Amino acid sequence: MIVLENLHKSFGPLEVLKGINLTVDNGEVVSLIGASGSGKSTLLYCINALETIDGGKVTVDGVEVHAKGTDINKLRQKLGTVFQQWNSFPHLTALENVALAPRVVSKFSRKDAQEIAAKQLKHVGLGDKLNHYPSQLSGGQQQRLAIARALAMEPTYMLFDEATSALDPELVGEVLDIMRLLASEGMTMIVVTHEMSFARDVSDRVAFFKKGVLAEIGAPEDVMNNPQDPDLQRFLSTIG
């Protein structure tokens, strides 16, 4: 379970998160929607401690993320993160990309790590690309590689930060399909997205962010078909 309590975060004078409360249960898929700069991505980075926080509390399975003495490297193994940019390791093949962390962090033997990697690459439909370098893969394939790389650490949670925003339109589908697959397998996911149909179809709950405030949250049919917040109504009508 991921719990955010009264989370505050500022960049200099700009307060980007103004006291967020949110609980994500295991097995749940929560989509975060809202205009750019509303604080959605920052929220993800406060969960995996890529950002520090200025107030409140984030706990993952009862462990306070930002407390002194928290082993953040250990905690991050539970939190798979997929970025807008796929960030493939350019010097490693697809197989080595995925096998690196199991080998280095989880101390699996090279052989075992590669078995794990091969399994996860098959999982995301890249079973025939094991020995390709990232430069030989399309953006969609590289993003699936990034998902496989995160899954290889057997995370409890997956955080997606606009995972399809940097992709050519024709490549968005293959990545969304994998994300749907993960959701159907019961993975707990927090998904920052501009893909409204994904949010509607896959999420258990949709959260609308507006200027650092969680303005509206609920089941997708309520939030998206019957929005209360006037800004959300406007947002949904512009984004289609």
Place this chain on the structure above:
Amino acid sequence: MTDVFTTLQWSDLIFLLEGAWKTVQISVVSILLGTLLGMVFGWLMSLNNKLITFAVMAVLDVFRSVPLLIQLILFDSFVAIAGFPLPAFWSGTIVLIIYTASLVAVVVHSGIDSVPAGLRAAARCLGMSYWQEMRHVTTPVGLRTAFPSWLGVALATIKDSALVSAIGYVELLRASQILNTRTQESVKIMLLVGLIYFIISYPLSRLGARYEQRQKS
């Protein structure tokens, strides 16, 4: 009556090769230790701590900007005046190590800087510690940018080692000057010496070519 000048002999070749061996020694030690020291400085600058970067840059700028020849003579005189005279090999090599390090530091810093922040963040998000990420992501990826520049610095160090002759150390260049004076066969000797410098540098150049080949494939 004997000639003032004598012709080249086999023993002169040995003399040159001894000089060449000393050039190799100065170069290898300077490149190795200079690279290690430069890596530390380059890494310090990559921490993006304003104070540390300012301090490191201030020191390195001095060594990069003052001509090596002047550094060698000043350092050699300074240690002698200070009462710790060093053998010419070491006072020369120490200066060359620091000079090389000041150049390598910039190469290493830009190498680290060339690694996209997102790539490093992605590695950390997989649970890698700072040093695991440094070892397995930043180093190999940054090396692609840094290696050709590093090679340039290393080759320059071999050639710069000739300046150590200015403080009286008989390495390859100094040895050839001594022979020049005695035999007046400067063209032959310089051709030979040039060839020897080439042979010393060649393995490094090959290493660079092989590395670039591997990057392309």
